[in-house]
Amino acid sequence: xxxxxxxxKRYGAKTAVYNLSFQVRPGTVTGFLGPNGSGKSTTxxxxxxxxxxxxGHVTIGGHPYRKLPNAPRQVGALLDAKAVHGGRSARSxxxxxxxxxxxxARRVDEVLGVVGLQSVAKRRSKGxxxxxxxxxxxxxxLLGDPQVLxxxxxxxxxxxxxxxxxxxxxxxxxxxxxxxxxxxxLMSEMALTADHLIVIGRGQLMADMSVKQFISANxxxxxxxxxxxxxxxxxxxxxxxxxxxxxxxxxxxxxxxxITGLPLPRISDLAHGADxxxxxxxxxxxxxxxxxxxxxxxxxDYRSTDDRKAGLMQQQPPGYLPPQPQxxxxxxxxxxxYAPPPPGQNPYxxxxxxxxxxxxxxxxxxxxxxxxxxxxxxxxxxxxxxPAVPADAPPVPQAPPAxxxxxxxxxxxxx
Amino acid sequence: xxxxxxxxQQQYTSPIPVRRAHLGDALASEWxxxxxxxxxxxxxxxxxxxxxAVGLLIAWAVSSVDTGSGExxxxxxxxxxxxxxxxxxxxxxxxxxxxxxIASEYGTGMIRTTLTACPSRGRVLTAKxxxxxxxxxxxxxATATLVAAAQVGVIDGPEPTGEQWLRATVGAGLFVATxxxxxxxxxxxxxxxxxxxxxxxxxxxxxxVAGLFMMGTESxxxxxxxxxxxxxxxxxxxxxxxSGLIDGGPHGWTPLGILAGLAAVVLGGAYLMLSRRDV
Numbered sequence: 001x002x003x004x005x006x007x008x009k010r011y012g013a014k015t016a017v018y019n020l021s022f023q024v025r026p027g028t029v030t031g032f033l034g035p036n037g038s039g040k041s042t043t044x045x046x047x048x049x050x051x052x053x054x055x056g057h058v059t060i061g062g063h064p065y066r067k068l069p070n071a072p073r074q075v076g077a078l079l080d081a082k083a084v085h086g087g088r089s090a091r092s093x094x095x096x097x098x099x100x101x102x103x104x105a106r107r108v109d110e111v112l113g114v115v116g117l118q119s120v121a122k123r124r125s126k127g128x129x130x131x132x133x134x135x136x137x138x139x140x141x142l143l144g145d146p147q148v149l150x151x152x153x154x155x156x157x158x159x160x161x162x163x164x165x166x167x168x169x170x171x172x173x174x175x176x177x178x179x180x181x182x183x184x185x186l187m188s189e190m191a192l193t194a195d196h197l198i199v200i201g202r203g204q205l206m207a208d209m210s211v212k213q214f215i216s217a218n219x220x221x222x223x224x225x226x227x228x229x230x231x232x233x234x235x236x237x238x239x240x241x242x243x244x245x246x247x248x249x250x251x252x253x254x255x256x257x258x259i260t261g262l263p264l265p266r267i268s269d270l271a272h273g274a275d276x277x278x279x280x281x282x283x284x285x286x287x288x289x290x291x292x293x294x295x296x297x298x299x300x301d302y303r304s305t306d307d308r309k310a311g312l313m314q315q316q317p318p319g320y321l322p323p324q325p326q327x328x329x330x331x332x333x334x335x336x337x338y339a340p341p342p343p344g345q346n347p348y349x350x351x352x353x354x355x356x357x358x359x360x361x362x363x364x365x366x367x368x369x370x371x372x373x374x375x376x377x378x379x380x381x382x383x384x385x386x387p388a389v390p391a392d393a394p395p396v397p398q399a400p401p402a403x404x405x406x407x408x409x410x411x412x413x414x415x
Numbered sequence: 416x417x418x419x420x421x422x423x424q425q426q427y428t429s430p431i432p433v434r435r436a437h438l439g440d441a442l443a444s445e446w447x448x449x450x451x452x453x454x455x456x457x458x459x460x461x462x463x464x465x466x467x468a469v470g471l472l473i474a475w476a477v478s479s480v481d482t483g484s485g486e487x488x489x490x491x492x493x494x495x496x497x498x499x500x501x502x503x504x505x506x507x508x509x510x511x512x513x514x515x516x517i518a519s520e521y522g523t524g525m526i527r528t529t530l531t532a533c534p535s536r537g538r539v540l541t542a543k544x545x546x547x548x549x550x551x552x553x554x555x556x557a558t559a560t561l562v563a564a565a566q567v568g569v570i571d572g573p574e575p576t577g578e579q580w581l582r583a584t585v586g587a588g589l590f591v592a593t594x595x596x597x598x599x600x601x602x603x604x605x606x607x608x609x610x611x612x613x614x615x616x617x618x619x620x621x622x623x624v625a626g627l628f629m630m631g632t633e634s635x636x637x638x639x640x641x642x643x644x645x646x647x648x649x650x651x652x653x654x655x656x657x658s659g660l661i662d663g664g665p666h667g668w669t670p671l672g673i674l675a676g677l678a679a680v681v682l683g684g685a686y687l688m689l690s691r692r693d694v
Binding site: 075 | 448
């Protein structure tokens with residue numbers, strides 16, 4: 001079991017991790033999620049005693065790592081797949097680690113078999129692909145047959161078959177009663193692998209709960225409504241009626257309305273009462289990916305902006321004003337997808353922030369028209385009707401969502 | 416928080432017998448590491464080639480210009496003094512290897528894997544130092560012995576004493592390996608291969624060059640004398656000869672003692688920093 005208490009790490013003026021407390025239990029795969037630069041790797045290094053926390057402490061089985069008896073037999077870690085001397089063969093690399101930890105040399109050939117690298121064992125690791133490097137790193141983590149396993153971004157660079165293999169490996173390791181702690185910035189991957197989630201943003205704890213709880217706490221249902229395009233007055237009438245009834249209305253780019261806070265039958269009744277015809281009335285639910293985006297949107301360090309080419313365009317003749325649309329209804333925000341939280345409300349303050357229990361308080365809004373055909377913005381994995389249990393995520397999630405906001409703009413894989 | 420978890424199952428225990436790792440394991444590991452990279456072969460190979468080639472060429476050149484006037488070619492010094500050119504060039508290769516032994520782990524990130532497999536940082540550094548020292552000592556001593564034997568065979572000179580023989584063979588090995596340890600300590604402190612190698616080459620060559628530039632500057636005479644006495648090439652010359660580069664400089668076994676003291680201080684600093692710093 002891994003236990004962190006008040007873990008804080010500062011590098012000069014920058015606080016990488018702040019007051020992080022969590023527990024990682026044996027027998028489950030615990031996902032460690034956060035946008036790039038949120039402090040995942042720093043936390044992993046502190047767990048392994050490589051970095052000294054500025055304050056707080058972290059223990060494995062009750063001991064700090066550097067005081068752990070037989071540490072390499074109790075903890076195995078994959079930190080960086082390319083953290084090997086490129087001139088050394090895979091086998092020599094593992095052999096040196098096995099010797100250092102007092103592990104019999106036969107174990108090296110065993111783990112080479114487990115990760116499927118027997119045929120290239122004698123080759124220098126300089127020529128390895130990213131996926132082969134990941135496998136070599138996983139082999140090093142498994143070398144001591146440890147109780148506690150830490151993997152930092154283990155699926156980076158793996159092909160679909162490799163991702164499936166890693167996923168099953170993690171589950172099998174946890175089923176044997178081991179503690180498995182896996183960091184990732186890909187929510188979709190974690191949805192399939194992890195039982196429990198620890199989410200951090202900007203070095204602070206944002207959620208510590210099971211995957212199921214996480215979805216129900218962070219995803220929001222909404223309805224999509226479309227009125228006849230030919231009669232804009234009907235649309236305005238419906239907006240007024242729905243707002244009076246307590247619904248929150250956002251406009252989608254294709255002219256449809258997104259309504260939260262009202263059940264579908266009620267929307268239908270209200271429309272009927274206002275004598276408005278509907279072309280569409282459909283239920284939607286945010287997926288786990290969206291729940292994650294929603295949670296971490298305020299904590300993204302690297303956010304892309306529109307490429308406006310502002311200084312490069314020809315000047316319009318003086319007096320020219322570009323057409324200014326005057327939206328009656330607020331647009332669904334295009335950047336970040338979700339309206340920012342109301343001022344004064346810190347979404348990631350402490351362990352039991354607004355996400356620990358009931359649905360989040362700010363106006364819930366999913367991604368714009370994630371399922372609408374022909375919509376200009378295509379969201380992440382298509383939300384399916386019904387509760388988005390982990391099995392609903394797409395089977396091959398290593399491709400980042402096409403229009404995902406900047407969370408994925410900095411690929412953590414440094415090559 | 417904890418109530419949300421399922422009841423903890425039985426913890427996994429490995430069927431592989433658990434044995435406490437010790438320094439011997441770390442030594443075996445470092446030996447595997449140092450023999451499985453090509454830079455070891457390259458640096459030590461070049462060192463052996465340089466020592467042999469330079470040593471033998473000089474011996475041959477000196478013997479062929481022998482005037483036969485009764486004056487010996489080396490002016491009363493033991494013939495081994497001609498070996499210093501090869502040793503000095505060879506030591507540059509050893510310095511490179513010494514730095515690479517530790518700094519390449521930082522360059523590749525391997526150090527994190529190493530220190531995860533062995534959280535005792537002192538043990539890792541000790542194992543590196545011991546394995547590197549013994550390897551360099553063995554190779555240098557063997558090469559120096561070959562060169563020394565060839566010099567005695569080729570050049571007419573005073574019959575070397577047993578102590579001179581010892582210094583020209585085992586002593587040369589110790590001197591070069593200690594210089595390598597100094598480089599390893601600098602590599603552990605700087606953690607950057609190119610930077611540490613540059614620093615070491617500067618440390619070896621710069622004092623003597625600076626001393627040469629001070630020629631004729633009367634006010635800097637004291638500084639110049641100090642540099643000429645204690646620059647690393649001067650120490651090497653003093654180690655081979657009976658008088659030192661200039662009068663009063665360290666000679667005999669003293670230069671080795673000075674170098675060992677310097678290496679000990681730097682390695683001590685490396686131990687301290689390694690155990691304190693984040694990796």
